[in-house]
Amino acid sequence: MNAAAKNREPKQNIFNSKRVRARVLQNIWRNRYIYLMVIPVIIYFVLLKYMPMWFLRSAFYDYKLLKGFDSKFVGLKWFERLFTNPNLMTYIGNTLKLNFAALVLLFPAPLVFALALKELRSKRFMKTVQTISYLPHFVSTVVLVSMISTICSPDYGTLAKIAKMLGTKPISFMTIPEYFVPVSVVSGFWQSVGWESVIFYSTLMGIDQVLYEAAKIDGANRWQQILHVSLPGVANTFVLLLIMHVGQMLNVNFEKVYLMQNNLNLSASEMLPTFTYKTGMESHNYGYATAAGLFNSVVSVALVYIANAISRKVGETSLF
Amino acid sequence: MKKTLAIVLALAMLLGSIGLAESTVEVYTQKLLDAVPTLEKSEALYFEDGLNITGMGVHFNSYPTEFDGCFYFPAIEKMTGAHIGIDWRVEDNYGTQVATTLASSNLPDIIQAGDYGISALVSEGAILPLDDYLDLMPNIVAAVGENRMADWREADGHIYTIPTIVNVPGSQTVQVRKDWLDALGLPLPQTWEDWMTVWRAIRDNDCNGNGDPTDEIPLALEQGSSGERSMASLLNAFGIKASSDCQFCVLDDGTYTMVYEHPRYREFLETVQAMYAEGLIDQQFATRTQSELFTIMDTNLCGTAMTWAERAKLSTYANIDAGDADALWESVAPITGPYGDQMTQERAAVTGLWSITVAAEDKIEEIIKVFDWCFSPEGINLYNYGIEGVSYDWVDGKAVMYPEVVANGFVDYRAMGMQYEPFGGAWQTEAFMQGLFAGVALEDLDPGAASFYNGLAVVNTGKFYAMPQTLETEEYTEYRAELITTGVCVLRDQCVAGQITVDEFFAKYEALKAQGLQEVIDAGTAAYAKLVGG
Numbered sequence: 055m056n057a058a059a060k061n062r063e064p065k066q067n068i069f070n071s072k073r074v075r076a077r078v079l080q081n082i083w084r085n086r087y088i089y090l091m092v093i094p095v096i097i098y099f100v101l102l103k104y105m106p107m108w109f110l111r112s113a114f115y116d117y118k119l120l121k122g123f124d125s126k127f128v129g130l131k132w133f134e135r136l137f138t139n140p141n142l143m144t145y146i147g148n149t150l151k152l153n154f155a156a157l158v159l160l161f162p163a164p165l166v167f168a169l170a171l172k173e174l175r176s177k178r179f180m181k182t183v184q185t186i187s188y189l190p191h192f193v194s195t196v197v198l199v200s201m202i203s204t205i206c207s208p209d210y211g212t213l214a215k216i217a218k219m220l221g222t223k224p225i226s227f228m229t230i231p232e233y234f235v236p237v238s239v240v241s242g243f244w245q246s247v248g249w250e251s252v253i254f255y256s257t258l259m260g261i262d263q264v265l266y267e268a269a270k271i272d273g274a275n276r277w278q279q280i281l282h283v284s285l286p287g288v289a290n291t292f293v294l295l296l297i298m299h300v301g302q303m304l305n306v307n308f309e310k311v312y313l314m315q316n317n318l319n320l321s322a323s324e325m326l327p328t329f330t331y332k333t334g335m336e337s338h339n340y341g342y343a344t345a346a347g348l349f350n351s352v353v354s355v356a357l358v359y360i361a362n363a364i365s366r367k368v369g370e371t372s373l374f
Numbered sequence: 375m376k377k378t379l380a381i382v383l384a385l386a387m388l389l390g391s392i393g394l395a396e397s398t399v400e401v402y403t404q405k406l407l408d409a410v411p412t413l414e415k416s417e418a419l420y421f422e423d424g425l426n427i428t429g430m431g432v433h434f435n436s437y438p439t440e441f442d443g444c445f446y447f448p449a450i451e452k453m454t455g456a457h458i459g460i461d462w463r464v465e466d467n468y469g470t471q472v473a474t475t476l477a478s479s480n481l482p483d484i485i486q487a488g489d490y491g492i493s494a495l496v497s498e499g500a501i502l503p504l505d506d507y508l509d510l511m512p513n514i515v516a517a518v519g520e521n522r523m524a525d526w527r528e529a530d531g532h533i534y535t536i537p538t539i540v541n542v543p544g545s546q547t548v549q550v551r552k553d554w555l556d557a558l559g560l561p562l563p564q565t566w567e568d569w570m571t572v573w574r575a576i577r578d579n580d581c582n583g584n585g586d587p588t589d590e591i592p593l594a595l596e597q598g599s600s601g602e603r604s605m606a607s608l609l610n611a612f613g614i615k616a617s618s619d620c621q622f623c624v625l626d627d628g629t630y631t632m633v634y635e636h637p638r639y640r641e642f643l644e645t646v647q648a649m650y651a652e653g654l655i656d657q658q659f660a661t662r663t664q665s666e667l668f669t670i671m672d673t674n675l676c677g678t679a680m681t682w683a684e685r686a687k688l689s690t691y692a693n694i695d696a697g698d699a700d701a702l703w704e705s706v707a708p709i710t711g712p713y714g715d716q717m718t719q720e721r722a723a724v725t726g727l728w729s730i731t732v733a734a735e736d737k738i739e740e741i742i743k744v745f746d747w748c749f750s751p752e753g754i755n756l757y758n759y760g761i762e763g764v765s766y767d768w769v770d771g772k773a774v775m776y777p778e779v780v781a782n783g784f785v786d787y788r789a790m791g792m793q794y795e796p797f798g799g800a801w802q803t804e805a806f807m808q809g810l811f812a813g814v815a816l817e818d819l820d821p822g823a824a825s826f827y828n829g830l831a832v833v834n835t836g837k838f839y840a841m842p843q844t845l846e847t848e849e850y851t852e853y854r855a856e857l858i859t860t861g862v863c864v865l866r867d868q869c870v871a872g873q874i875t876v877d878e879f880f881a882k883y884e885a886l887k888a889q890g891l892q893e894v895i896d897a898g899t900a901a902y903a904k905l906v907g908g
Contacts, residue, residue, distance in 0.1 A: 119476035120498045139856075140889070208657060209589065209675060218586065229660055229871065317867035318660040320860060329860075335470055337855040338494045 113345040125341075132345035141324070146304075146353075149325040152311070153303040155239050161299055163247045165292060168254035169280055184255075187248025199313040202241050203228060228314070231322035238314065242307070253295065254288055261287040293365050300361035304354045326350045398778050399789045402765060406445035406790065409764045413452045419747045421455035425740050429728070430475060431486035433462035433796050444791040449756055456744045462796065476500060483734035483741060484536075486727060492534050493846035501729035502738060503532040510742045511536075513749035517800045518724050525724040529845035529901040535726030536745045538798025542806055543838050545721040547683045547829030548607055552704035554581040554677050562704065566611070566712045573654040576677035584674070591676040593649075595659040596667045605646070605866070607680035609633060610718055611711030612642040615839045618719065621858060622898060624842045630902030632895055634862060634883055638713075643869055643876050645712070650870050660867045674698065680709075683829030690822030702821050705829030708837050720838035727798040749800050758805035760792050775808050783812045845905075847897035853890045861886050 082089060113133070116126040136142060167187070174180040193201070206227040208214045214224035227233045265283045274282060308327045315323045326346065334343025362374060451457045461482065463471050472490035475481065476498055487495050495501045508515055517539050518526050527533055550562065555572065558579060563569040573592035580587040595605070609616045614636045616623045623633045633639060649655045656662055656676070670676045671685060672692035679685075686703040693701030708718040728745070730738050747753050759766040759773045766775045780787050787793070787809045793801060810827060811819070819827060844850070850858075862883055869879040887895070 118498050119473060120479060120500055140885070203661070209591070209670065210673075218588075226657055229658065231873070316661045317864045318871050318873065320864045321868070321873075324860065332855040332860060335473070336859070337852065338469075338473070338490065338497075339852060 110344060110348055112341055113348050115341050117340040117344070119340070128341065132342040133349070135342060136345055136349060141329075144321070145324055145326045145329050148322055149304050149306055149327075151322075152235050152238060152306055152325070155235050156242060157299065157303070159239055160242055160246065161296065163243060164250035165254045165288065167247050168251040168258055168288075169284060171251065171255055172258045172284070173276065173280075184248070187251070189248070190245040191249035193245065195307070195309040196313060198241065198245060199310060202237060202314065206237065229316060229318035231319045234314070234319045234322040238307075238310065242310075253291060257288045257291045258284055297358060297361045297365055301354055301358035303357055304350050398781065399786050402779060402786075402790045403443055403445070405764050406761055407443055407448065409761045410445055410448045410452050413449055413761065415455075416453040416747065416752055418750055418752065419454050419743055421740065423455075425454075425456040425737070425744065427456060427458045427484060427734075427741055427744065428482040429458065429460040429484040429486075430472075430482045431460050431462060431484075431728070431796060432465050432468050432488050434465070444794070445761065446756070446791045446794050446797070449761065450744070450748070450753075453752065453756070454744060454747055456740075458744070458797075460797070481731040481733040483731060483737070484728045485731055487535075487729060491846055491851060492528055492726060492729065493530075493848065493851045495729060496528070496530070496532075496534060497848065497851065499732065501534050501731055502735060503534055504536075504730065504742070505533050507739065507742050508533070510739055511746040511749075513746045513753075517749050522724050524905045525722065525843060526726065527905055528726070529847040529850070529898070529905075531901075531904055534729050536728040536730075536742075536798070537724045538727045538795070538801075539724055540721060540801045541723055541803050542801065542830065543720045543723075544683060544830040544834050546606075546681055546719070547686070547705045547834060548678065548680045548708055548718075549671075549686050549689075549703045549825075549829070550678045550706050551576075551581070551676075552702040553698075553700040556700075557581065562706055563710075565710050565714075569709055570654070572678070573649075574652075577653050581677060582674035589675060591656050591670060592654045592678065594656045594667055594670055594676040594679040595662060596664050596679070596681055597660065597662050606719065607709055608646055609642065610839075611709040611715055612638045612645075613711060613713060613715035613717070614638060614642065615717065615842070616719070617842045617844045618722065619844050621863075622842055622844055624902070628906070630842060630845070630899050632862075632891075632898075634866075634880075635895070640876060640880070643866070643879065646870050647872060647876065651872055655870070660871065671703065672696075674701075683826050686829050687822040687826035690825065694822075703825060705825045705833050707833045717837050717839045718834050719841040722841060722843065725798075754800050754802060757799040758793055758802040760790065765790070765792070772804070775805070777813045780809050780812050784809045842902070845898045845901045847894070847901050849890070849893045849897040853894050857886050857889060857891045857894065862891065 111123065112125075114127060114129060115123065116128050116131075117123075118125045171180055171184060174183070190198075204210075205212045208224035208226045211224070213227065217224040225233070227237050261283065265287075266279055269279050269283050304326055306325050306327055308331065311323055311325055312328050312331065315328065327350065330343050330346040330350065333339050333346060337343075447458050447460075465488075468486075468488040469490040472485070472488060472495075475485070481500060485495070485501070487501075492501070504511075514536065518537060526535070526537055528535075550572070552562070554576065555562065558572075558575045558581070560572055560575060561568075563572045576590050576592040578587065579590070581590050595607075605620050606616060609620055614623050614633055616633050621632060622630060623636055624630050625636065636642075646655065650657070650659075658666075662670075664681070667676075667679060667681060668685065668689065671679055671681075671689040673696070674693060683705060686705045690701055690703045693703075708716050710716045730741055734741060748757060755762070755773060759775055760779070762768070762773075765779050766773045768774075775787075779790065779792075788795070793799070793805065793809075810830065812823075814823070816824075816827065853861075865874065865879050865882050865886075868874045869876060874882070883891075
């Protein structure tokens with residue numbers, strides 16, 4: 055039989071083979087505990103991520119909780135209202151502004167921190183720094199925001215006291231819109247940089263030591279080792295995380311933004327997720343809130359595709 | 375060594391025995407509970423086969439629950455045969471908890487709307503109108519009174535709630551640090567010019583004596599639950615009779631509208647903006663929560679404020695305890711405005727509290743009868759005074775509570791379960807006053823307590839105005855978050871803080887009206903006219 059004829063021959067379903075099926079089942083049984091561990095994750099995703107998608111239909115209803123989908127069907131009413139809302143672009147702009155600042159200033163910081171940690175010679179010192187840097191991650195958002203408010207209070211805050219010591223007037227950081235993004239980013243830096251460096255640090259530790267040895271033999275100093283061994287080693291992880299981060303660009307740290315909001319900084323702090331929350335949970339307009347949330351999700355998916363395409367073209371690494 | 379050990383052990387035992395000694399609240403809670411089985415069946419109402427009422431409501435920490443051994447609900451059950459089991463929830467995010475209950479379709483018999491809003495429950499089809507059952511609740515109707523029926527009705531003209539009634543008009547009052555004014559050589563302000571003089575003097579002087587003349591806040595303003603309340607005292611000074619959330623008012627011609635439509639509002643805004651720029655108004659007014667206001671009042675950081683009258687006493691005590699022996703938060707009459715207006719909001723006497731859900735449609739009449747019994751003389755005595763012979767006695771035809779019950783003012787009195795505000799009822803002014811005076815004669819009250827009394831019952835007398843309620847029309851419910859709390863309230867605060875001009879405020883306000891705020895105004899105006907017109 056020639057090659058062409060061989061290709062024309064219908065492919066045999068490998069699962070038809072009893073031997074293969076038995077091997078698969080055997081494999082599953084051998085790894086049964088790993089499969090068991092996957093079950094809760096599958097349940098989590100089905101229950102909390104996929105099943106709720108069915109309820110996205112409520113964006114087309116004047117949805118009432120008691121009536122469910124017996125509520126009045128209103129078609130695209132809520133989308134029309136959303137797209138004619140004169141503040142929509144401000145909400146999107148604020149969201150992107152905060153996320154862009156976070157992307158530029160916060161996203162590379164854990165990588166830099168992980169590189170610095172790796173270069174430390176004293177393991178004990180490194181572990182101490184690592185532990186201290188993780189701690190802020192475990193501070194709840196509510197506590198974090200009340201700490202920010204206290205520190206920034208122009209009445210009795212630490213910054214106010216420093217300003218007075220320097221003979222200047224205290225600045226009300228929490229009520230001046232221009233300070234919203236800086237305060238949010240700086241506090242985010244303190245809270246997240248240690249914890250988020252874990253992934254980069256573990257990737258760095260996974261780089262084959264032979265590469266460093268080879269670089270040393272070639273005469274590379276530590277800076278050159280970072281540049282030519284460490285950074286290429288974490289590049290894939292960095293890009294994957296970056297794409298995922300871009301996908302989350304419209305999903306700001308909702309709790310933190312919501313808690314930091316007040317009437318005087320709202321022109322900079324009102325974002326799509328906080329608007330969605332207020333529409334749904336404060337105005338009980340669930341249909342409108344779902345429409346806003348759906349729009350948010352669609353834009354997020356688009357951003358992921360764009361980031362993925364750029365990454366594939368520029369860096370030859372992509373998520374899909 | 376042995377001696378030291380013996381002393382330490384003796385001290386430990388002494389402290390332990392003090393700790394183990396029952397407090398007055400515990401003693402009376404037990405006494406009241408023990409007395410419940412001795413209560414007689416009510417002749418007015420008794421369910422021989424029993425009645426079970428389930429509920430969901432907001433609980434405040436100052437009260438016990440039935441789980442803590444509160445006598446009130448077992449007493450109602452003993453006297454009427456009706457068992458009331460409330461699923462008490464915390465106040466935070468109560469609206470979300472109501473939403474979750476609605477989504478579960480597992481409704482209790484009675485429910486408090488809380489911040490979810492009665493109109494939203496109506497819109498959900500979750501609660502029943504009670505208009506057809508008024509003849510079953512003569513005691514409640516009488517307690518509300520003919521002239522307050524409009525306050526009981528919702529914006530659509532229907533009654534959906536069993537109310538709680540508080541016949542004490544005073545609640546909040548303007549307070550001034552009298553000792554600061556004395557030190558500055560200034561009298562209590564009477565006119566708008568006097569007030570401006572006082573605020574400027576507080577701003578310019580080191581009144582708290584900490585060496586920093588810049589940290590005194592002349593007029594502290596409280597933000598309220600979502601930023602609406604902060605301007606109440608100043609709105610009133612400009613003759614604007616605002617609703618409790620400071621969003622609506624009734625004009626002189628009887629029209630119900632938003633405060634921004636008031637002919638004096640522009641002038642008010644210009645004045646307040648200038649005051650902010652001058653540093654006379656709390657620079658943190660937009661973020662000053664109630665607890666933060668209390669903190670700055672307690673810690674010598676502000677000179678004047680408008681808040682609960684009780685704070686005059688508590689903050690005075692806090693400052694004295696902190697070593698400022700002369701401290702006194704004096705309750706004074708409302709701020710007099712530039713045109714001589716001087717007024718303050720009267721506490722809403724009738725507040726809708728419990729709604730009967732569609733799940734209880736088959737026993738609505740029985741539930742109403744139980745509530746009505748709570749407003750009967752028997753129910754009122756139980757609610758306000760507890761159990762006769764245990765917490766009070768009749769003296770010359772008047773219920774007089776035992777000195778131990780009111781010795782600690784409202785604190786112990788409420789902790790024992792009296793005037794059980796989370797469940798509501800008809801407050802008796804007499805019982806309220808007994809709690810207020812804590813068994814002490816008026817002339818024997820210390821300055822802080824006297825200031826509290828003055829704030830409640832003296833300085834505002836004759837200056838109250840009937841506060842219009844915020845009418846929760848369908849339009850209001852739909853646009854509240856989008857166009858009011860995060861719309862016009864934000865613009866107002868931005869304008870006060872100088873982020874936008876007064877002209878810009880009005881231009882943006884007009885834009886909000888075009889977005890739907892006009893619908894809110896029109897619906898409110900129409901609903902009010904209908905309510906007042908009967």
